[in-house]
Amino acid sequence: MIVRIMGEGQWTLEDSHFDELNKLDDELLAEMETGDAEGFRRTLCALLDEVRRCGAPLADDALEPSELILPSPDATLDEVRAMLSDDGLIPG
């Protein structure tokens, strides 16, 4: 599957890594909902590191949509909340 880290590009990962990523992703969502900024930062970094460690970067000129999209490493909890809201921050 293809995962995008916002601001960094796309990575291709084997499906076998999906379980670990999902666990971290659920944690991230829980921390976002409880407003645990510190936990959110920690989990987000772990999630991004996992993608970079297990994935192979996709070529810049590849036109593949991503299955999963992760916020950039410096994204704040509020920014991610806004991105997931109906209006969203995402242009287009």
Add this chain to the structure above:
Amino acid sequence: MSGVMKRMGMIFRAKANKALDRAEDPRETLDYSYQKQLELLQKVRRGVADVATSRKRLELQLNQLQSQSSKLEDQGRKALALGREDLAREALSRRAALQQQVTDLETQHETLQGEEEKLTLAAQRLQAKVDAFRTKKETIKATYTAAQAQTRIGEAFSGISEEMGDVGLAIQRAEDKTAQLQARAGAIDELLASGALDDPTGMAKDDIAAELDRISGGTDVELELQRMKAELAGGTSQQAIEGGDASAAQDQAEGSTRHKFDKQ
């Protein structure tokens, strides 16, 4: 319940699909999207240039503050050599305030440099995607039949649309950060202009320099004479000054002859 990364993926896809659904003829969507991509590329390039301009401005201000800070340190040293601890204290406390500004500006400089690097990479990625999209778009249009092209158009469009969303957000964030930092840089400019921070050219006289000039009117000459005598005697000026008797105690200004304050 899906987590953050799945939801974000869905949001991006939904945006791309919405744009595609609006199109009566997908080929028009491809052309329109390509125009939008070129506009975004221009915007990102302008963004990189804006951030670079702000960074250079900060660098200029940092140099000004640092030279002012060095000047105050020299004044403090000279005041102490002339036995004016009160003046030295004043110079050093002003320097401490300036150092705080310098530290803040250095942090901002790092932030801007980070934004500049991110935007530069984003521009490179987007450029590569736009080039790939143009090729794909022309191929699809050349071999267009409604049924077979739909899927390929969808894939190409989703890929580029997602990248555009990502880069568009990066440029928004960079603009916000740059605007905040520019406001701060403007405040520093005002301080420099008002003379609250001294003229970095050193042409203007601050009160400490004026006081130092007043009390050291004859001292520099005395120090110069001491140094010359020492040279003639074959010793170093440093020895002459440091080895002086009690009456020469005020001459212990290390290298004070080097600092001719505002005597241009």
